[in-house]
Amino acid sequence: MRLCRVSAIGAVALLAAGCASLAPSLGGRENYAAGSALGRELGGRELDALSEAFLEAVEEGAPGETKVWSAGSYSGSVTPLAYLVANLKPDPASLLPVEGRIELGGTFETERGLHALTAKANLRAGPSMNARVLSLLEPGTAVDVVGKLVGEPWMLVAIDGVIRGYVHESLMIKAPGTELDLAGGPARPAHICRAFIETLSYFGTTDRWRGVACDRGNGWRLEPPAPPPPVL
Numbered sequence: 001m002r003l004c005r006v007s008a009i010g011a012v013a014l015l016a017a018g019c020a021s022l023a024p025s026l027g028g029r030e031n032y033a034a035g036s037a038l039g040r041e042l043g044g045r046e047l048d049a050l051s052e053a054f055l056e057a058v059e060e061g062a063p064g065e066t067k068v069w070s071a072g073s074y075s076g077s078v079t080p081l082a083y084l085v086a087n088l089k090p091d092p093a094s095l096l097p098v099e100g101r102i103e104l105g106g107t108f109e110t111e112r113g114l115h116a117l118t119a120k121a122n123l124r125a126g127p128s129m130n131a132r133v134l135s136l137l138e139p140g141t142a143v144d145v146v147g148k149l150v151g152e153p154w155m156l157v158a159i160d161g162v163i164r165g166y167v168h169e170s171l172m173i174k175a176p177g178t179e180l181d182l183a184g185g186p187a188r189p190a191h192i193c194r195a196f197i198e199t200l201s202y203f204g205t206t207d208r209w210r211g212v213a214c215d216r217g218n219g220w221r222l223e224p225p226a227p228p229p230p231v232l
Contacts (some may be wrong), residue, residue: 002208033076034222036200036207046071052079055208056174058213058220078202084193086214087222088156089187093223095193095212096146098163099136102126104190108147109158111185114175115155117141121171123164127154134165142175143167150187193215193223 022110029047032054033039033188042050057067057078083102084095088110103126119139124131127149137143143157143164153169193214200207212223 007146009078022075029219032078032213032222033198033200035198035209035211037202038074038202038205042201044070045075046186048105050076053186054063054198054213055220058196061111072199074202078105078196079189081122084195084214085146086191086216087188088190088191092188096158096163097161099165100125101192102156103131104166106152107150107187107189109146109184109187112145112148112155115143115145115157115172116175117143117172118169119171119219121167124166127152127156127166131166137167143172145172147190149190156190184208189217207211216218 022098027030029053031039031042031047032050034044050070053069053076057065057080061067061078061080063081063157064079066077068077069075083098085098086092086095087094088094088108099145106127117137117139121137121141123134123137126132132154141159141185143155143159144161146158146163147156148154148169149156149166154166155169155172157164157167193212195210195212197208197210210224213220214223215221
């Protein structure tokens with residue numbers, strides 16, 4: 001996920017060897033600069049400043065809206081990107097793109113399969129008639145139901161591979177030709193995630209990288225980087 005380092009001095013080459021092996025936390029606390037070799041040098045003051053900016057960015061920041069911070073001789077920035085949803089696929093590390101932030105409380109029956117809308121349907125940001133309406137879907141629209149809220153008549157739907165929001169169960173049927181297909185997976189809680197770009201600078205050296213953070217019920221934590229492709 002890293003974009004790699006950008007340096008103004010030759011000494012930064014010494015940092016590259018340790019960059020990939022950096023642990024995601026320091027002293028028992030989350031180090032949101034773990035994607036940078038410079039991050040291992042951060043102390044409590046720097047970690048506090050970084051954490052404040054990072055959490056503000058991933059929780060509330062608009063895509064592309066950069067948050068900056070500085071403490072001591074260190075400075076950095078966090079630019080939040082797209083929202084993602086984790087834990088709706090058999091592999092809990094699989095991340096599904098989502099169009100904006102939606103409500104994800106509760107547990108979902110996953111992998112319900114392809115459906116078609118039987119009438120005009122409001123696409124909502126949450127599983128409630130009072131939730132914000134995101135758009136209006138036309139009858140016949142094909143949607144992939146990635147989850148049904150357990151005990152509630154609300155379907156979390158994706159269109160063209162992107163999660164769009166919730167549609168009431170009464171407004172859809174199994175897509176023609178798929179009525180006999182087996183559908184439905186185990187019930188799982190869904191987790192909100194956020195992609196980001198981050199920089200960390202120390203004097204003339206700057207690292208820049210990409211990452212993903214998820215809130216899996218214990219606060220925002222960095223996701224492990226994707227493993228490299230196998231060498232054939």
